[in-house]
Amino acid sequence: MRLIGADGEQLGIVEINEALKRAQEADLDLVEVAPGSKPPVTRLLDYSKYKYEQEQKQKQARKHQQQVNIREIKLRPKIATHDYDTKKGHVERFLKHHDKVKVTIMFRGREQAHPERGRALLQKLFEDLGGIAVVESQPLQEGRNMSMLLAPSKEVDKIDTAAVADETAPADADPADAPAADAPAADA
Numbered sequence: 001m002r003l004i005g006a007d008g009e010q011l012g013i014v015e016i017n018e019a020l021k022r023a024q025e026a027d028l029d030l031v032e033v034a035p036g037s038k039p040p041v042t043r044l045l046d047y048s049k050y051k052y053e054q055e056q057k058q059k060q061a062r063k064h065q066q067q068v069n070i071r072e073i074k075l076r077p078k079i080a081t082h083d084y085d086t087k088k089g090h091v092e093r094f095l096k097h098h099d100k101v102k103v104t105i106m107f108r109g110r111e112q113a114h115p116e117r118g119r120a121l122l123q124k125l126f127e128d129l130g131g132i133a134v135v136e137s138q139p140l141q142e143g144r145n146m147s148m149l150l151a152p153s154k155e156v157d158k159i160d161t162a163a164v165a166d167e168t169a170p171a172d173a174d175p176a177d178a179p180a181a182d183a184p185a186a187d188a
Contacts, residue, residue, distance in 0.1 A: 004033070004043040013039055069099040070149075074106055075125075077117045088128055095132050095152045104147040118146040131155045 003011040003019050006028055014022075023030040023044050031050075034041040071094045073087050094101045103125060105118040122139045129150075137149040 001039050002037075002041045004041065006044045006046075019044075066098070070102055071099045072102045072104060074104045075121065076106060076108075077111050077114070077121060079121070084125075088125060091125065091150070092129060092132065095129070095150065096156055098152050098156065100136065100152070101133075101150045102147055103150060104145050107144050107146070112144060115141055115146060122146070122148045126150070 001014065001016060001019060003014050003022070005011050006026065011022075019030055019042055026044055028044045029047040031043050031045055031047055032040060033043050073091055073094075075084070075087060079087070091101050091103065103122060105121060107115070107118065111117070118141075119139050126133060126135060126148075132153055132155050133150040134153045135148060136151045137147075139146050139148045
């Protein structure tokens with residue numbers, strides 16, 4: 001079997017008894033790294049330390065993952081314009097926070113006979129969002145509800161970077177050029 005030392009150096013091809021002896025002398029574990037190769041590859045290492053480091057790497061990877069939340073907004077087919085604008089603002093805010101949005105239209109009674117109104121409302125919402133959303137699942141009627149899933153588009157990232165650039169940019173206007181607030185106005 002091919003043996004690799006604790007520091008990563010190649011120790012050559014040795015018998016299994018010799019490898020075990022070297023592991024005991026160094027107070028390390030003999031771990032088979034590649035059992036399918038000819039000859040099999042083993043390594044001298046402290047296995048508990050190795051497992052700990054692997055767990056730390058996995059924990060760090062989980063910490064840097066972005067969790068996607070699905071937020072839901074419920075609408076009615078006969079929604080008033082101001083209510084619609086408010087709900088649209090909520091959808092925009094959710095998308096700018098990189099959340100997915102499930103937009104649900106709830107039908108009651110005779111409204112169920114006109115699902116095209118719900119589709120039209122969902123299409124209008126998508127168009128009014130101005131490119132910050134991507135339709136992930138088309139409008140689908142499930143009983144009394146029709147729903148559509150929106151995801152943030154690449155435009156949201158561009159908006160975020162532009163907003164950060166605007167905040168960090170120095171102000172072009174010189175405060176000395178601005179008129180004084182307490183100066184009396186000249187009468188003609």
